[in-house]
Amino acid sequence: MKAYVYVTLKVSVLDPQGQTIQNALRKMRFTGIESVRQGKYFVLTLAEGLTAEAARAEVEQVAKDVLTNPVIEDFTYRIEE
Amino acid sequence: MKAYVYVTLKVSVLDPQGQTIQNALRKMRFTGIESVRQGKYFVLTLAEGLTAEAARAEVEQVAKDVLTNPVIEDFTYRIEE
Known part of the structure; x- marks a missing residue:
């Protein structure tokens, strides 16, 4: 089983x-991109x-206590069999 | 429209x-986690x-030329309306 955790500002x-x-x-000249936000990704x-x-x-x-700084970051995750 | 790009080693x-x-x-004592790989995530x-x-x-x-180092990284992406 794998879990994917996405952390964004x-x-x-x-x-x-x-x-x-x-x-x-x-x-x-990549004119199709209006904005970029970078986050972290954990497998x-x-x-x-x-x-x-x-x-x-x-x-x-784990996502809440270790991978994310709750003051400035949010996380989502999904688990795959 | 948003695109989500996931870059992993x-x-x-x-x-x-x-x-x-x-x-x-x-x-x-998080014994349920066997391994962790970190990647990057772009919105x-x-x-x-x-x-x-x-x-x-x-x-x-953009993913290929700018966000990823093709020597050591792979990427996947998805686009959402």
Whole structure:
């Protein structure tokens, strides 16, 4: 079982890294891209024999306590068999 | 229209950052997580009026030329209306 955790800056938080990429894209004439936000992405391989419910609880806890800074970041996740 | 681009290290490439997170999780008694790989995640806001095909071409080019280092990274993307 694998879990995919996506961490993004909250909408209210400035993203200078994304802004820099966006400026570079504009200079490179990629005119179809209006804005860029960068986030983090984690692939967690889960232990065999975890129930779906235990997996969800564990991934949620890890995402909340370890992978995300709750002051400035939000996360979403999905679990795949 | 938004595009989501996921960049991960190729499977054959070591991921010390993911390894460090994994070690930390083990010490914190998150026993359900067997391995962690870290990647990057980009949210691109696309210009109004792009056709689906143009959007796909543009996002693919940006992902390939700017967001990914093809020597060590792979990418996937999805586009959402």
